[in-house]
Amino acid sequence: MSRFTITGTDTDVGKTVFAAGLSQALRATYWKPAQAGLEGETDSEAVARLAPDATVLPEAYRLHTPCSPHEAARVDGVTIDLAELKLPDVEGPLVVEGAGGVLVPYREDLLAADIFAHWQLPTILVARTALGTISHSLMSLEALRSREVAVAGVAFVGEHEPVAEGAITRIGVVKHLGRLPMLEPLDSQTLAGAFSTHIRMDLLA
């Protein structure tokens, strides 16, 4: 069964765009458990726009402030509860997008990677190719593995940087799932085309 958690080395690395490409390719159900920041387009709205054949579920938590979920929840007077983050009981492929990076707190005693470990889904790490990515990527892989989260691979976003991509995949002993270039324009058609050209779905089977 194709069920994946999507995490990243940081916020704004391209998790939502990758998750949309994957959701469209798999005709998956997409779920963003906790959305922090409701102004402008939410991640679920972006996926609905970029992945017309995906099914987008409502978020478990819709928090107003665009910051770490633990703080966004505090501002809204909410405590994030692991029971509310139960994986949705849906048939078929599922793509779940975490907030921010691997050690982002949902509560001070509940980090993103703890939730991924609880779900036990293979996790895809989305990483930039730009300078700084080697350390961020290797740290993210260590944090995932120290919690026994299965890593399905790394998906890169940006210009082709063979040195960085090679270092991460070899030192991190992780599959290179491909690299999405920056798309201009970015829409459902350009994303589907780039995804099928550049992303190794065969490695996710």
Ligand SMILES: Nc1ncnc2c1ncn2[C@@H]1O[C@H](COP(=O)(O)OP(=O)(O)O)[C@@H](O)[C@H]1O
């Ligand atoms: N492959 C891409 N091509 C063009 N724009 C992209 C691509 N990946 C990400 N972006 C843009 O970069 C920004 C951050 O991407 P997003 O997927 O929302 O990151 P994250 O979910 O990690 O916070 C968004 O404005 C998004 O449209």
Ligand SMILES: [Mg+2]
């Ligand atoms: Mg996102």
